[in-house]
Amino acid sequence: METTKDRILNATAELFRRYGYTGTGMKQIVAQAEAPFGSIYHFFPDGKEQLGRDVIRRSGEMYRDLFETIVAAAPDVLTGVQDFFTGAAEVLRQSDYADACPIATVALEVASTSEPLREATADVFESWIAAGAARFAAAGVPRSQARELAIQLIAVLEGAFILCRATRTTEAMDVACAHTLASLRSALPAISTTA
Amino acid sequence: METTKDRILNATAELFRRYGYTGTGMKQIVAQAEAPFGSIYHFFPDGKEQLGRDVIRRSGEMYRDLFETIVAAAPDVLTGVQDFFTGAAEVLRQSDYADACPIATVALEVASTSEPLREATADVFESWIAAGAARFAAAGVPRSQARELAIQLIAVLEGAFILCRATRTTEAMDVACAHTLASLRSALPAISTTA
């Protein structure tokens, strides 16, 4: 079953994606979570900053898992990465360009105002980089190049989210996908042409 | 001379970069601009939204000009792009990772809350794309590819800003630079090897 705490975490994550950290109010959160106001301070005694930190970490894990799942389900890493970008573009369109990355907006907002929150976003990005690098390395890309590719993928994905939300088109995501696939292809070992 | 209105615009632009749109208060703006509180509503009768729109447009133009200036001063477009990325990394380090793109944070924040502001950010990004595409086309890159390259450059630059601010390193910007140069190099016509 879904606990009150989970509803609060999920509501906060959703609101952060659309309105950011400072743009999301505590009252707005409990309203969306259909929870009484006191619950938020019962489960998160240190208030908004603690809630924000937990949401950042949880969202970071969820999206890393999503990446892993999509890539694991694909026949090869190239197709997996393509599916990931295609999925991101699809979510943007279906949500009327509201739902992008749950970390990016908060990361930019809190980088100069809250050291605990900044660290939480840094940890998330580092874990994403490690996960991507491991995947690419497993596919045969040399270690140092694998890390660079992962950083490049995350950077262009996040940048594309910004451009797509602003322009309300998926053009940037499509471009990001094509360029990332090209970079990855040239970094992979020569394909064994079966049949 | 620098008018009161200019001081307000400059102060707002600087604060937006660090704290975002919702994170920047009107009182904070006049304090930094060393202007009386009333001036802000004298020059911007429609309040924060009007001020925000003007700041977005002005910052957008300034950064487009900066790109043009740097590329124009370089011996070739490859060196120009490299100088641009190097400069971005330098500003990040010198400002202790506070000063990144003045548009990105606001763009993510307002995309779902203010249609006038969202449009302003979209206009800025479109003008950047056009400027970059024109530069690349002038250097011999085919038209449609020139636009894609410009989008890719802006996306990876913005994404790198996010990663750099969060991790307080310039690693992502360095990676972004290297990959962008590689993409651009392979899109340029064959270099005439002089001497």
Place this chain on the structure above:
DNA sequence: GTCTATATTTGGATAGAC
């Protein structure tokens, strides 16, 4: 038209009934 004092709303957070 420059500036100060204030109105009004909303923010995060708390106290205490049950």
Place this chain on the structure above:
DNA sequence: GTCTATCCAAATATAGAC
């Protein structure tokens, strides 16, 4: 330990003296 009523500070915006 769940929930409501309230507190205090800060937000944007305005009124009106000068």
